[in-house]
Amino acid sequence: MSALSPFHLAIPVHNLEECRKFYKDILNCEEGRSSDHWVDFNFFGHQLVIHYKPKSDEELHTNPVDGKSVPVPHFGIVLPWETFHLLAQDLKSKQIEFNIEPYIRFQGQTGEQATMFFYDPAGNALEFKSFKDMNQIFAK
Numbered sequence: 001m002s003a004l005s006p007f008h009l010a011i012p013v014h015n016l017e018e019c020r021k022f023y024k025d026i027l028n029c030e031e032g033r034s035s036d037h038w039v040d041f042n043f044f045g046h047q048l049v050i051h052y053k054p055k056s057d058e059e060l061h062t063n064p065v066d067g068k069s070v071p072v073p074h075f076g077i078v079l080p081w082e083t084f085h086l087l088a089q090d091l092k093s094k095q096i097e098f099n100i101e102p103y104i105r106f107q108g109q110t111g112e113q114a115t116m117f118f119y120d121p122a123g124n125a126l127e128f129k130s131f132k133d134m135n136q137i138f139a140k
Contacts, residue, residue, distance in 0.1 A: 006046045009075060010038075012053035013122035019050050022121050026094055044077045050122075060123070068100050071117065071125035078137065084114050084130030091118070099125065110139045 013019040016039065023029045023041050029048065032040035041048045062069035079087065088102040102116040112132040119125055131137050 008047045008049070009043075010049040010051050011075070011122075011124050013050045013120070013124070014053060014055035015121060016050065016052045018121040023048070023050065026091070026096065044079070046077070055122075060125075066105060070127075071099060071119075074117065074125035074127045076127035076129065078134075079128060079130045080134070081114070081130045081132060084128060087128060088114075088116055091116075111136050 016037070020031070020034075020039050023039075023043075024031055027043075029041040029043050032042060032047075034040060036052075038049055038051045041050070061072045063072055064070070085102075091098075096118050098116055098118045100115070100117040102114060104112065104114050106112045113129050114132075115127060115129040117125060117127050
């Protein structure tokens with residue numbers, strides 16, 4: 001796999017300070033530039049920006065995957081195997097409420113991966129995952 005360029009993702013949040021605390025204190029993301037309406041974070045080497053947007057009544061959409069309700073849209077990061085499990089333990093110790101608890105998909109098969117889903121305080125869905133063999137990230 002070749003070196004990846006950092007992505008830039010901007011997401012809406014209805015409470016800038018609550019989400020700033022979540023990304024900084026819960027996910028341990030380093031804060032960068034900010035204003036009264038947005039905050040930059042180093043999201044595992046990528047640029048994540050939370051932008052203030054008034055709360056809306058949009059309904060959450062999910063798709064069934066492995067008998068679980070996967071929220072759409074969602075975003076996240078693919079971490080090394082050990083890092084994923086350490087983060088999962090850290091999030092459990094911080095009493096994060098998981099939408100989908102950490103579990104292993106395709107165990108013993110091509111594309112074996114660990115995954116977990118949870119929401120930030122603004123209702124943005126995050127998925128963190130890891131592949132047992134990072135060379136199988138796009139394997140069929």
